[in-house]
Amino acid sequence: MATGFERKLAAVSEEESGAQPDVGVTVLVAGDVAIDWLEESVQAAEVDADPSTRPNFRQFDGFRWTPRHGGAFLLANMVRSAMTQSNIDTSILQQVQVDPYSSEARSLLHSLARIELTDVGTNAPVRVSSFKGFSIPNGGAHAGVPPVPDAPNGAKVVIVDDAANGCRWDQTFVAAVLERIDRAELVLLKLSRPLERSPLLDLPMRPGRRSIVIINADDLRAHGVDISRRLSWERTALDVLRASKQHPVFQKLLQIGQVLVRLDCDGCVAVASAATTQLVFDPTGVEGGYAASLNGEMPGSTSAFVASLAAGLLRDPPPPNEPNPVSAVPAALKAAREIRRIGFVKQEDGRSYPTELFDARSDEFATVTLPDMPRDDWSILADRLVEDPKLPARIVTDGPDPTLSHVPTGQYQNLVLADRREIEAFRSIENLLREYMRSVGGRPQPLSIGVFGPPGAGKSFGIKRVVKSIGGGKIVERTFNLTQFDTHRDLVGAFHIARDIGLRGDMPMLIFDEFDCDFGGSSFGWLKYFLAPMQDAEFKDDGHIHPLGSAIFVFSGGVTHSFSEITSLARKAADKTVDPDSDVAKFKHAKGPDFVSRLRGHLDVLGINPYAEAATSDQAFAVRRALLFHSVLREQARRTSGMFPIVQGRRLFQIDTAVIDAILGVKAYLNSARSLEAIVASSELMGRERFTVASLPPGDQLRQHVDETFESFLRGGQKQ
Numbered sequence: 164m165a166t167g168f169e170r171k172l173a174a175v176s177e178e179e180s181g182a183q184p185d186v187g188v189t190v191l192v193a194g195d196v197a198i199d200w201l202e203e204s205v206q207a208a209e210v211d212a213d214p215s216t217r218p219n220f221r222q223f224d225g226f227r228w229t230p231r232h233g234g235a236f237l238l239a240n241m242v243r244s245a246m247t248q249s250n251i252d253t254s255i256l257q258q259v260q261v262d263p264y265s266s267e268a269r270s271l272l273h274s275l276a277r278i279e280l281t282d283v284g285t286n287a288p289v290r291v292s293s294f295k296g297f298s299i300p301n302g303g304a305h306a307g308v309p310p311v312p313d314a315p316n317g318a319k320v321v322i323v324d325d326a327a328n329g330c331r332w333d334q335t336f337v338a339a340v341l342e343r344i345d346r347a348e349l350v351l352l353k354l355s356r357p358l359e360r361s362p363l364l365d366l367p368m369r370p371g372r373r374s375i376v377i378i379n380a381d382d383l384r385a386h387g388v389d390i391s392r393r394l395s396w397e398r399t400a401l402d403v404l405r406a407s408k409q410h411p412v413f414q415k416l417l418q419i420g421q422v423l424v425r426l427d428c429d430g431c432v433a434v435a436s437a438a439t440t441q442l443v444f445d446p447t448g449v450e451g452g453y454a455a456s457l458n459g460e461m462p463g464s465t466s467a468f469v470a471s472l473a474a475g476l477l478r479d480p481p482p483p484n485e486p487n488p489v490s491a492v493p494a495a496l497k498a499a500r501e502i503r504r505i506g507f508v509k510q511e512d513g514r515s516y517p518t519e520l521f522d523a524r525s526d527e528f529a530t531v532t533l534p535d536m537p538r539d540d541w542s543i544l545a546d547r548l549v550e551d552p553k554l555p556a557r558i559v560t561d562g563p564d565p566t567l568s569h570v571p572t573g574q575y576q577n578l579v580l581a582d583r584r585e586i587e588a589f590r591s592i593e594n595l596l597r598e599y600m601r602s603v604g605g606r607p608q609p610l611s612i613g614v615f616g617p618p619g620a621g622k623s624f625g626i627k628r629v630v631k632s633i634g635g636g637k638i639v640e641r642t643f644n645l646t647q648f649d650t651h652r653d654l655v656g657a658f659h660i661a662r663d664i665g666l667r668g669d670m671p672m673l674i675f676d677e678f679d680c681d682f683g684g685s686s687f688g689w690l691k692y693f694l695a696p697m698q699d700a701e702f703k704d705d706g707h708i709h710p711l712g713s714a715i716f717v718f719s720g721g722v723t724h725s726f727s728e729i730t731s732l733a734r735k736a737a738d739k740t741v742d743p744d745s746d747v748a749k750f751k752h753a754k755g756p757d758f759v760s761r762l763r764g765h766l767d768v769l770g771i772n773p774y775a776e777a778a779t780s781d782q783a784f785a786v787r788r789a790l791l792f793h794s795v796l797r798e799q800a801r802r803t804s805g806m807f808p809i810v811q812g813r814r815l816f817q818i819d820t821a822v823i824d825a826i827l828g829v830k831a832y833l834n835s836a837r838s839l840e841a842i843v844a845s846s847e848l849m850g851r852e853r854f855t856v857a858s859l860p861p862g863d864q865l866r867q868h869v870d871e872t873f874e875s876f877l878r879g880g881q882k883q
Contacts, residue, residue: 187253188254189320190256191318192258193312195325195328197236197272202276203277203278204279205225205226232263235257241518242473243255244521245521249478250478251477269299272306274298288459290507291461321347322350324466341366349372350373350375354377354382373488375421392451393450397541400432400440423472425465427452428464429448430448449590454503468496474521475490497525502517529569544582558786559823560793585768585787591766592612595763595764612718613726614626617835619834638669639664643674645678655702658696658704662712670713686749687722690753694754733755735747771787771788822855822856825877829873830870845860845864
């Protein structure tokens with residue numbers, strides 16, 4: 164006896180099902196389907212009816228539940244839209260879109276989501292404010308799956324949405340899909356966890372057929388694949404590359420064909436067994452960064468990605484011998500962003516998914532090739548410097564945008580980072596601070612962070628920029644230089660200030676400069692006074708214990724210039740044979756190891772001199788100098804505006820080559836960033852049209868800030 168699904172499939176017309184095998188390219192879309200119910204408020208004032216005849220329930224605010232086709236239904240709609248907007252002549256075959264109120268729909272997966280305006284104003288985007296869960300109305304173990312439509316002449320493209328909700332356990336569905344795939348030229352598999360249980364993973368490679376698996380990085384992470392998140396594009400991409408060579412789940416995926424690992428809508432790693440691995444990424448972004456910049460959630464971004472990818476591969480077919488056709492990926496990432504940006508659109512019967520998303524043009528993303536073997540020191544910036552040694556000089560004159568348009572950068576207000584090590588260090592602290600701010604509650608414990616770097620490197624400046632970029636006005640910062648404290652009572656006063664800030668409902672952040680200075684005739688004399696506040700969120704004053712509450716402690720080093728330096732002291736302090744007169748013994752006596760164990764994170768600010776502790780040569784120091792030099796010139800616009808004219812439609816600093824060579828190439832700045840800032844501050848720039856050698860301060864003043872190589876560059880005696 165025919166099932167309800169089969170009867171409906173037989174009754175539906177060719178026009179309704181999209182079954183037009185003689186027209187254009189035949190594309191089959193099938194997989195797990197869903198009915199997505201969207202719940203939104205309806206105010207009584209919105210009901211247009213005569214008050215005298217209005218039912219009583221219309222006097223009150225209510226709600227509307229609007230059903231929309233989701234899952235493979237939504238994917239098919241998006242594929243159709245993507246093909247239309249790309250002017251590709253296609254015939255779309257898909258499972259019958261079941262009436263949400265019919266008896267057949269009772270076996271399907273249903274979801275419920277609350278949607279709301281995400282901002283003030285009637286034109287603000289409407290997105291999901293909360294997901295309320297899933298249900299199968301008939302209580303089945305797995306969701307029902309409508310039959311796969313027939314393709315009499317074969318489908319050139321087969322797209323499968325296996326969301327692990329029912330289709331992979333339906334033997335009839337699997338057999339039908341595999342039969343359609345066997346005759347296809349292009350196969351796109353959109354997979355979700357658990358990965359190892361899908362029979363589609365047994366799909367063999369076949370000459371003449373391109374098979375692409377699309378998987379989200381979080382699904383791989385759920386399988387124990389170690390892929391870092393939100394640190395740097397290089398680290399994340401290298402983690403994916405390692406997993407592709409070692410992890411059994413990933414090896415299984417590669418047996419099908421190419422694997423695209425989506426990093427939200429901000430990046431994608433393309434892996435193939437016999438090809439180089441490529442990374443497509445937003446140079447100014449980070450995984451999850453775009454979604455985090457929007458209020459509310461928006462489902463459907465992976466479907467938009469797959470639909471755009473399919474259209475791109477048909478519009479501009481890559482050569483058959485190109486294993487990684489990443490040219491279609493930037494537009495696919497853009498489509499994934501567009502659906503999130505737009506949100507649910509208004510239709511006559513309620514809100515619905517947008518489909519006008521697909522634009523082949525996208526200049527938001529860059530593409531790079533990864534090294535054949537994972538290399539921890541690999542850096543996109545280092546590769547660019549090999550290709551373009553004049554890059555730092557152009558940063559000085561042109562600025563980071565667009566000079567670094569194909570290099571990962573991190574920006575915290577007016578602080579721009581391009582060195583991978585600094586980006587990872589700052590992002591690590593950013594992630595730590597965000598997690599702490601989200602988890603505040605219960606029994607509080609301060610978040611303690613150590614910040615290290617050479618004198619004048621900008622330690623306090625850097626941490627303040629990070630805090631301001633994530634905390635808005637919620638984090639209130641106070642700075643204390645411990646070299647100016649005379650007694651322990653001064654420190655107690657700082658804790659009272661933090662307590663007062665917390666009682667007002669804000670998050671206190673106390674920056675303790677020179678925390679490792681001498682006190683009371685002892686090296687590292689202040690450390691023991693921080694132990695109880697760091698561990699127990701309380702401090703003693705006049706014999707009374709005061710609760711401190713949640714707080715952020717930032718310890719900025721003056722004696723120790725790197726985290727490895729202070730941890731080295733802590734490790735050596737564990738040796739029972741420590742010389743009692745050594746620095747290690749003094750550190751141990753001052754409770755230094757206990758202090759280090761209470762730090763929850765650290766930040767090493769590299770400064771603008773070559774990084775002495777780098778495992779390999781520091782290739783990025785000239786870029787760090789260029790970014791700072793350009794930033795200082797921009798900040799002093801009152802003095803430098805005359806040398807910043809518009810040239811061919813862009814503003815470019817007019818600076819002598821010898822000045823740029825000296826600023827970027829000098830061996831050492833004696834006080835790191837502070838020295839470069841002092842040189843600019845003491846140069847004669849007011850009203851000048853060009854920063855010339857003659858604008859610099861005289862030699863005896865320069866030698867307060869730089870070594871003798873600076874003047875050698877000015878005389879042309881050294882080259883970069």
